[in-house]
Amino acid sequence: MIETSEGSFQDIRDAVRALCVQFPDAYHRRIDEERGYPEEFVEALTRAGWMAAMIPEEYGGSGLGLAGASVIMEEINRSGGNSGACHGQMYNMNTLVRHGSEEQRRLYLPKIAAGELRLQSMGVTEPTTGTDTTKIKTTAVRKGDRYVINGQKVWISRVQHSDLMILLARTTPLAEVAKKSEGLSIFLVDIKAAMGAGMAVRPIPNMVNHETNELFFDNLEIPVENLIGEEGKGFKYILTGLNAERTLIAAECIGDGYWFTERVAKYVSEREVFGRPIGKNQGVQFPIAEAFIEVEAANLMRWEACRRYDAGLECGAQANMAKYLAAKASWEAANACIQFHGGFGFACEYDVERKFRETRLYQVAPISTNLILSYVAEHILGMPRSF
Numbered sequence: 001m002i003e004t005s006e007g008s009f010q011d012i013r014d015a016v017r018a019l020c021v022q023f024p025d026a027y028h029r030r031i032d033e034e035r036g037y038p039e040e041f042v043e044a045l046t047r048a049g050w051m052a053a054m055i056p057e058e059y060g061g062s063g064l065g066l067a068g069a070s071v072i073m074e075e076i077n078r079s080g081g082n083s084g085a086c087h088g089q090m091y092n093m094n095t096l097v098r099h100g101s102e103e104q105r106r107l108y109l110p111k112i113a114a115g116e117l118r119l120q121s122m123g124v125t126e127p128t129t130g131t132d133t134t135k136i137k138t139t140a141v142r143k144g145d146r147y148v149i150n151g152q153k154v155w156i157s158r159v160q161h162s163d164l165m166i167l168l169a170r171t172t173p174l175a176e177v178a179k180k181s182e183g184l185s186i187f188l189v190d191i192k193a194a195m196g197a198g199m200a201v202r203p204i205p206n207m208v209n210h211e212t213n214e215l216f217f218d219n220l221e222i223p224v225e226n227l228i229g230e231e232g233k234g235f236k237y238i239l240t241g242l243n244a245e246r247t248l249i250a251a252e253c254i255g256d257g258y259w260f261t262e263r264v265a266k267y268v269s270e271r272e273v274f275g276r277p278i279g280k281n282q283g284v285q286f287p288i289a290e291a292f293i294e295v296e297a298a299n300l301m302r303w304e305a306c307r308r309y310d311a312g313l314e315c316g317a318q319a320n321m322a323k324y325l326a327a328k329a330s331w332e333a334a335n336a337c338i339q340f341h342g343g344f345g346f347a348c349e350y351d352v353e354r355k356f357r358e359t360r361l362y363q364v365a366p367i368s369t370n371l372i373l374s375y376v377a378e379h380i381l382g383m384p385r386s387f
Contacts, residue, residue: 069248
């Protein structure tokens with residue numbers, strides 16, 4: 001039986017919290033102000049083995065399932081950090097673990113587990129296709145023992161702090177496949193080797209301190225052995241990573257939700273106006289309590305998505321719904337937190353505005369709330385396809 005109840009992972013929670021205590025609010029605030037990357041924090045997570053959580057033990061990892069990995073991400077955000085700096089390795093790992101060849105797993109996984117390599121990036125989204133993944137225009141054409149890549153990607157995160165990238169490209173033209181989800185393939189790209197050899201990177205400054213980029217491919221050559229799985233089956237493979245990604249993002253939002261509700265509940269209980277704590281007012285209490293209830297409900301769907309994923313069951317619906325509920329709950333909690341902190345909510349030293357910006361991202365990425373609603377309407381409720 002796969003355990004996914006909160007109590008099952010208390011040892012992981014305690015250990016991650018102990019590590020996060022070494023990186024208090026002031027550390028994350030400084031990184032945010034510098035628009036920097038929390039290198040020391042990610043290194044500490046790597047040394048402690050948390051970044052190799054989902055790598056099987058035979059390859060040097062911890063062999064945890066998605067449930068255990070989600071607890072790590074949750075606790076980072078609940079401590080005041082931002083898992084966006086490192087969560088890519090968690091969900092990208094599954095594509096390699098589940099669909100890579102034995103040779104690929106033995107070549108890369110032990111080095112990733114040891115911290116010698118980072119697999120933090122996934123190149124899927126393109127400027128003209130967005131979430132319409134089957135319409136991507138980046139192509140991979142086989143020429144002898146190489147594939148030649150041409151195209152463009154956007155919103156590709158952590159490229160500058162990663163050694164390897166999962167890349168989705170079309171190997172068979174859309175007009176030549178029976179189903180539009182066919183003809184897509186996944187490749188493992190050596191980022192350092194690709195830079196200047198056909199791949200160019202343009203950073204995209206954005207509202208959140210989240211390193212993301214636009215990529216350009218101009219006749220980038222990669223070895224045939226870097227193909228993951230069968231040619232043309234990449235869309236199916238990438239869903240493995242995407243379902244894990246959405247579930248892990250849900251866990252991060254849950255961590256944010258608890259951070260906001262705990263922080264604001266303490267503040268309103270101590271903040272006095274007109275001779276009484278503002279937390280005595282039901283107009284203050286109710287939005288905070290409602291946000292907490294929504295976080296708790298989202299948490300239950302997170303566990304269900306993890307349970308199904310770790311059991312090898314179909315979990316697309318649960319992963320999407322968990323992400324939707326958790327992102328919504330964390331955003332409501334963020335709004336309550338900043339509102340009841342008043343002007344202090346906008347002061348950097350309170351960290352509320354930083355976390356407010358960070359959690360807002362998940363209304364849009366890695367999939368927008370509207371796309372999740374469309375998925376549920378069509379695939380679960382059986383309504384006509386809307387696009």
